[in-house]
Structure formats: C-alpha cells, structure tokens
Amino acid sequence: MKILYGKSTTFFLVLLFLFSISKLYSQQNSRLIKTNPSGTDVLDDKNEKIGTTPFDLDKLDKKNSSIKLVKDNYYPIEIKLFEKRNKNSSFFQLISDCSTCLIGIEENDYVLKLTKIFKEYDATILVGIEDPILEIDENTVIGEINGSKKKLKDKDIYRYLGYPQNMQFMVLNSFKDSYITAQYFSDKISEKDVSNLQNPKVIFKPIVKKLSFNLEGRLLRDYSGKCSIDCEWQLYDLSDLKTPISSFLVTVDYYRTGNNYELILHEMIALSEIKLLETESLYDLLVLTEKKHLEQSKGEKINIALSTQKKYQNITDMLKETSSSVVTVETEKKFGSGVFISDNGYIITNYHVIEGEKTVFVRIDKEKKIKAEIIKSNKDFDLAILKVDVNSKGLSFNKNSTNLGEDVYAIGTPLDKKLQQSVSKGIISGYREFNGVNFIQMDTNINSGNSGGPLLNLKGEIIGINTLKATGENVAGIGFSIPSSLVLKMLNIVD
Incomplete structure (x- = not known):
C-alpha cells in the first residue's frame, strides 16, 4: 500500500484548522453564561434565583429583560438584555447594557469575570493620580475598527480613544468604594499649593505600554469586540517624582459590549485600576510610603x-x-x-x-x-x-x-x-x-x-x-x- 505522506499531512492540517475555527465559532456563539469564578448565582429581574453558572440562556423566561450574577465576596453584575432575542444569537450578542461587565477570553471562549469586593481597612489612604501617559510609537498599529487599522498618529484617533488629559473623572471614579481616596495630581498644581497638609504623599503615574482592540460598529456606542491594555502603574513619593518606588504592570484582556458610551482608552484605564486593586501587598506599600514621607519631613532636631x-x-x-x-x-x-x-x-x-x-x-x-x-x-x-x-x-x-x-x-x-x-x-x-x-x-x-x-x-x-x-x-x-x-x-x- 502506497501512502502519499505530504498530501495526507496537508489534508489533516486543513481538517484540524477547520475544526478549531468551528469550535471557536460555536463557543463564541454559545448560549451559555459562563463566569470566572464559576458557580455564580443567576437571578432574574425579580431577584429570584434561577440557576448557577454555567447557565443555559434558553432556560430564562422570555419576559425577563435583565439578570443579575451574584457570588459571595464579589461585586454583583447587572445585565440588561434585548427584549427581542434571536435564538441563534450568542449570550454576548444579546447584552444591551452591562456597565460592570468585564468579559475575558479563556480557552477561546468568552467568560464574564467577577471583581472581588475590595478589602476593607480601618482607614483609606489619599493617593494622587496623574494623567496617563501613552508610551507607544505613533506609527504602531494599536487596533482595528471595522477592519480599518488605527495608529496614534491618525487624525481622528482621539475622537473615540479619548484624550489622556481629559479622563480625570473616569480615573478617580474607578477607585470609589476602595481603600484608595483618589485625587487628581499634577506637578503644576502641587507647586501652587501653600502646604502639603491636604496633598497626597503617594503618587501613581499610569504608563500605557500597549493597546489592542478589534471593534465593529457604526458609532462609538455600538463598538464591540476584543480589547487589551498593558498599563504600568508607577508609584512615587511626593518628595521625588522622578524615581519610582515600585511599579505594577497590569494587563487586562476583555470584550467590549455594545451600547457603551465610554471612550475606549478611558474604559481600559478604569478596568486596569480595578485589577491593580487586587494586588494583595498594595495597601501596605501605600501606607509605608506615606509614613516614610511624613517621618522624613520633620527634619533635623x-x-x-x-x-x-x-x-x-x-x-x-x-x-x-x-x-x-x-x-x-x-x-x-x-x-x-x-x-x-x-x-x-x-x-x-x-x-x-x-x-x-x-x-x-x-x-x-x-x-x-x-x-x-x-x-x-x-x-x-x-x-x-x-x-x-x-x-x-x-x-x-x-x-x-x-x-x-x-x-x-x-x-x-x-x-x-x-x-x-x-x-x-x-x-x-x-x-x-x-x-x-x-x-x-x-x-x-x-x-x-x-x-x-x-x-x-x-x-x-x-x-x-x-x-x-x-x-x-x-x-x-x-x-x-x-x-x-x-x-x-x-x-x-x-x-
């Protein structure tokens, strides 16, 4: 028996490729609601439990226009669904609004990622947040919108990306309910202050190292698709804003849903903040940095x-x-x-x-x-x-x-x-x-x-x-x- 090795190998690879594509397509179009962690309670619009994740969307009463995902020690996720739901649509295609959704990609499948409730401490700590810096070459392709490649040098890029200098509210608001009391900070503002009594002694400088997005939609609010950011959060003492004490590289991969009015970069930075707060040793480091600064301020006897x-x-x-x-x-x-x-x-x-x-x-x-x-x-x-x-x-x-x-x-x-x-x-x-x-x-x-x-x-x-x-x-x-x-x-x- 004669075997055509080369042709058989090619045929096998083609089959494997088609199988992978079909598997990815079927997973991304799944009617299952998956979460990380799994075993999250699914509540209907009357706050009654109807199951746990992974949850089959077909089991949801058609009259329900919203669901809530609840798990101990995690923030709940509230999701609004389109009233008219096509049976062939995936769960993620049926989301009309989900401002608290962080959608990750695990094993080629979309998964809702729950955020841990911020650990409570006896006292919050005031931290200054500077404007984000984009440390990316302007000629680098940072994403695609409707198949069109985008670079930082593009004329209209900041119309939907958002200017780093105009995102104070979004940046500060994302630390709400955490152990950080965030305050906008800049060198110019600090120089004008008559004393540091009400100024933060600990400063964060967010440095965006990498951006990636592949979005589709007619307008900004319709844009949906895969997004990713690498943001390095550099920590400084107020007395030395040139030499960082420490830095935290935060990578966030997520899926942006439609019906979203947030500017792309603003949303990315906000999500990176939430992940930053999950760092176990962060609070102790912030307190220690503040304490050292104040101790050094007393000077000579x-x-x-x-x-x-x-x-x-x-x-x-x-x-x-x-x-x-x-x-x-x-x-x-x-x-x-x-x-x-x-x-x-x-x-x-x-x-x-x-x-x-x-x-x-x-x-x-x-x-x-x-x-x-x-x-x-x-x-x-x-x-x-x-x-x-x-x-x-x-x-x-x-x-x-x-x-x-x-x-x-x-x-x-x-x-x-x-x-x-x-x-x-x-x-x-x-x-x-x-x-x-x-x-x-x-x-x-x-x-x-x-x-x-x-x-x-x-x-x-x-x-x-x-x-x-x-x-x-x-x-x-x-x-x-x-x-x-x-x-x-x-x-x-x-x-």
Whole structure:
C-alpha cells in the first residue's frame, strides 16, 4: 500500500484548522453564561434565583429583560438584555447594557469575570493620580475598527480613544468604594499649593505600554469586540517624582459590549485600576510610603527650652494670662496667629501663614510689632517656628491625653487684625485622621486668621495648633487642630 505522506499531512492540517475555527465559532456563539469564578448565582429581574453558572440562556423566561450574577465576596453584575432575542444569537450578542461587565477570553471562549469586593481597612489612604501617559510609537498599529487599522498618529484617533488629559473623572471614579481616596495630581498644581497638609504623599503615574482592540460598529456606542491594555502603574513619593518606588504592570484582556458610551482608552484605564486593586501587598506599600514621607519631613532636631506649666487661680485668670502669649503673625499679603512656646521668643504658627514670604512680622500687642526670623517649617504638617528677639511668656504643651467632650478654648486673630487675641470656647467633638495626619476636631468657633493659634485646655496648656476649618453651605462649628504631641514630633523640637 502506497501512502502519499505530504498530501495526507496537508489534508489533516486543513481538517484540524477547520475544526478549531468551528469550535471557536460555536463557543463564541454559545448560549451559555459562563463566569470566572464559576458557580455564580443567576437571578432574574425579580431577584429570584434561577440557576448557577454555567447557565443555559434558553432556560430564562422570555419576559425577563435583565439578570443579575451574584457570588459571595464579589461585586454583583447587572445585565440588561434585548427584549427581542434571536435564538441563534450568542449570550454576548444579546447584552444591551452591562456597565460592570468585564468579559475575558479563556480557552477561546468568552467568560464574564467577577471583581472581588475590595478589602476593607480601618482607614483609606489619599493617593494622587496623574494623567496617563501613552508610551507607544505613533506609527504602531494599536487596533482595528471595522477592519480599518488605527495608529496614534491618525487624525481622528482621539475622537473615540479619548484624550489622556481629559479622563480625570473616569480615573478617580474607578477607585470609589476602595481603600484608595483618589485625587487628581499634577506637578503644576502641587507647586501652587501653600502646604502639603491636604496633598497626597503617594503618587501613581499610569504608563500605557500597549493597546489592542478589534471593534465593529457604526458609532462609538455600538463598538464591540476584543480589547487589551498593558498599563504600568508607577508609584512615587511626593518628595521625588522622578524615581519610582515600585511599579505594577497590569494587563487586562476583555470584550467590549455594545451600547457603551465610554471612550475606549478611558474604559481600559478604569478596568486596569480595578485589577491593580487586587494586588494583595498594595495597601501596605501605600501606607509605608506615606509614613516614610511624613517621618522624613520633620527634619533635623532643634533645641528649644520650652515653657513650663503655670498655675492659675481660675478660668478668667487663665484666659487673661494666656491671651497675652498669643500673637498676630503678619506678612505683606496675609496674617494669621501664633503662640509663644518659650520664654525667649520662639513662636509656633502654621506654615501656610508665612509660606512664600521673606519678611514676617509678629504683632505682640496693638502697639508692638517686631520682625521675626523663620527658623524652621514642615510643609507636610503645615507647621512653622518663628523667632523674635524679645523676652516672652510662653505657654506649656499638654503631655497627657485629651478626652472627648473636654472643654477647650481657641485664641487668635479671626477675620481682622483688630480682633487680636479673641477667645472662643467649645468642646473636643472628635478625633480624625486625614492624609496620614491625626487631628483634634472641635466645635470651637474659628475663622480665617485663627490659623496657627493655640487650642488650650482648662489648665491653659497647649493641646493643639488650630489649622483647618470645614466650610460650605450650612456648615458651622467644625474645626481641626494638630495635637501638641504631633507638633513637637514633626518639628523635631527637643526640650
């Protein structure tokens, strides 16, 4: 028997190719709803369970126009289906709307990928997100739309891809409900900020390394097909925006469904963020980076002979004596408050009061105005030390813990320089942490100009430096003070 080896081999390969194509076609046109992980509950539009995945779509009542996929520890997926459903159409061809769908491709089959519920932590962390950078050659083919190859240099490419500079909302919104409080960040904005107290200390720069899409449709909202992105999320410390601390390369392969108004690149970046958040060690790294930055901000030690605690006969006597230790800090353009902490002229105030100023004056009373020297500052904690050449009566720092509901007094120069050494009373109404900094929250009435003034307890001790006030319509009586222990630590004051 004679065997035609070459022809037989060719025939076999052709059969194998046709089998593979038919298998892929049948899988992509499957009526089965498949998920990763499998065993996900399928609910109808009345939220009643009708099965688990893989689920045969033919078992769904024709009157149902939506389904929900639910599994413990994963975010649910809500899917709207076309009311008129062709029996020959695959499940994915019948989706009319699914904003939470992430469709992966596994073994040549389309699979709905569920997203794990973000792990909860005691505190969120503020992270700055820069505009994405496309690190792709403009002559490289990045995808196809209706068979037409697309490159970054194409005239109309950003009309449906989306500009990297116009996606702040999409980028920030994707971190919602996670342990990251996202804030738009740029070098230019950071340079204009008077202090870093409300700025993120940890920065992410998303670098898009690769894009791929093969879409079909008449308009952007109709485009559907395979998409892929490789995005490198580079992590930086605010103090060094040139050298990344770490980086995470995130690859997302998915299927874009029709009835989708999102711009292609915006959608890709958002999906890469969700996958980034699944990194187990990410939260600990973000916290450590923030903590290191804040610890380094305190600088070299400074020796100051701090004032010792004084005793007062009563509250009236205490307020009269301590008020004389509170000063108005003046510059050419603004003013705030400050407090003597030693008997030889050292003053604590807020950094934003003296920021950008070369000449600073301290008004001790209505008649006495003295030029002050800026000794040290900490922009991250909005603190500064001044020195004037006078004998002063400094106030002592409280070294014990404070209590919720404790009576407190704020002294400063609110709103107008003529209101120097004004006193307001309140209570400690809470303790808050924001952006890695702990605050005392009080309902004491403070206003612009109170910044840098002391918050005192009934003994006349400094328990904090008044720094922030909540503002807005119908908002009153919410102020924040940096605790005295943190003031001493982050200015690195040694007695």
